[in-house]
Structures are given as C-alpha cells and as structure tokens.
Amino acid sequence: MRVRVRVRGLVAGAVAAGLGAAGVVGSGGFAGADAGGPEADLAYHGAVSLDRGRIDLRVTPRNHGPSAVDDATVRLTWSAPLAARQQLPDGCARVGARVVVCRTGALAADGVGEQIGLRLRLRGAPSEVTLDLGxxxxxxxVDRNRGNDRQRVLVLDTGDAYYF
Structure with a gap:
C-alpha cells in the first residue's frame, strides 16, 4: 500500500533527525535520552471520541519544566488503519497506515502549548479503537518522567468523549 504524505510545517528537527514511517531512527533529541542537557517533563492531556469511523481528537501538550522546550513531536498511533485520505492541520503528517505525528511548538517551563485538533476517518467503522500517544x-x-507523556486510551464507538 502506498501512503501519500503531505507535510506542512512538520517539525524540521524530527525530520532532520531521521523520523520515518517506521518510527524513530538515531539518538539525539529523542524522548527518553538520558544524556546531559536541560530537563523538561512533557505531558499530553485531551479528549477523543469515535462515531461510526470518525475520530475527533483534541490534545494539549504541557511542559511541567523545569526547562523550556523549543519544539517536540507527539506520535499518535491507532489500533485500526486510517482511511486513505485525511485532511491534516499544519504541523501534522501521516507517517504510516495507522500513525500521525504532530509538532507541539515551543513549550515554556511549566507552560501549556497550543491545542492540537484532528478529525480523522478510520478505514471502516470498528466498534472500538485504541490510541497510543507518546x-x-x-x-x-531530558525527560526523566516518561509516565505522563506515554498514554494508551481505549475509545468505544459511542460518540462520547474519552478524556486522558
């Protein structure tokens, strides 16, 4: 299957560092690196709903500090494949059949970033789907608290919002 990716304003650092369709390649600047450097604590909160194969997702990145983050990239992985065509906002790109990455923008120490909003379609209409964020x-x-920037959310096809 050929996946067409249209990139508009994707995190240049992630692309330059080797982020590809298979995931992350390389070592510098990636989450969980324990090398020296400024320390930050990234987290993601939001809501997601599923209604007959349509996903509505809102994610707000947060940096609990103590240092600012110039930019970051969050990966959103779905347990079911996405429909072939998607309309993605600036700063987001599809990098696989089930994966979208989005830039967070700059995050001040102990600051909240801009909300990332996505409306996606799944291939078919599954009764449930899981979303992995990270x-x-x-x-x-350096992010020593990896527990709050990795999450798995079960979303049932009810149209109800599931908060994380």
Whole structure:
C-alpha cells in the first residue's frame, strides 16, 4: 500500500533527525535520552471520541519544566488503519497506515502549548479503537518522567468523549 504524505510545517528537527514511517531512527533529541542537557517533563492531556469511523481528537501538550522546550513531536498511533485520505492541520503528517505525528511548538517551563485538533476517518467503522500517544522527538531535553507523556486510551464507538 502506498501512503501519500503531505507535510506542512512538520517539525524540521524530527525530520532532520531521521523520523520515518517506521518510527524513530538515531539518538539525539529523542524522548527518553538520558544524556546531559536541560530537563523538561512533557505531558499530553485531551479528549477523543469515535462515531461510526470518525475520530475527533483534541490534545494539549504541557511542559511541567523545569526547562523550556523549543519544539517536540507527539506520535499518535491507532489500533485500526486510517482511511486513505485525511485532511491534516499544519504541523501534522501521516507517517504510516495507522500513525500521525504532530509538532507541539515551543513549550515554556511549566507552560501549556497550543491545542492540537484532528478529525480523522478510520478505514471502516470498528466498534472500538485504541490510541497510543507518546513523544518521539523532544528537541534535546531530558525527560526523566516518561509516565505522563506515554498514554494508551481505549475509545468505544459511542460518540462520547474519552478524556486522558
């Protein structure tokens, strides 16, 4: 299957560092790197709903500090394949049949970033889907608390919002 990717404003650092369709390649600037450098604590909160194969997702990135983050990339992986055509906002790109990555923009120490909003279509209409969220590129900061930037959310096809 050929996946067409249209990139508009995707995190240049993630692309330059080797983020590809298979995931992350390389070592510098990626989440979980324990090398020296400024320390930050990235987290993601939001809501997601599923209604007859249509996904509505809102994610707000947060940096609990103590250092600012110039930019980061969050990976959104679905348990079911996405429909072939998607309309993605600036700063987001599809990198696989089930994966979208989005830039967070700059995050001040102990600050909240701009909300990322996506409306996606799944291939078919599954009765449930899981969403895995996680940082894949963090601009070179050290994040020692990986528990709050990796999440798995079960979303049932009810049209109800599931908060994380």
């Amino acid at each position: 940082t894949v590129w963090n601009g070179g900061v």
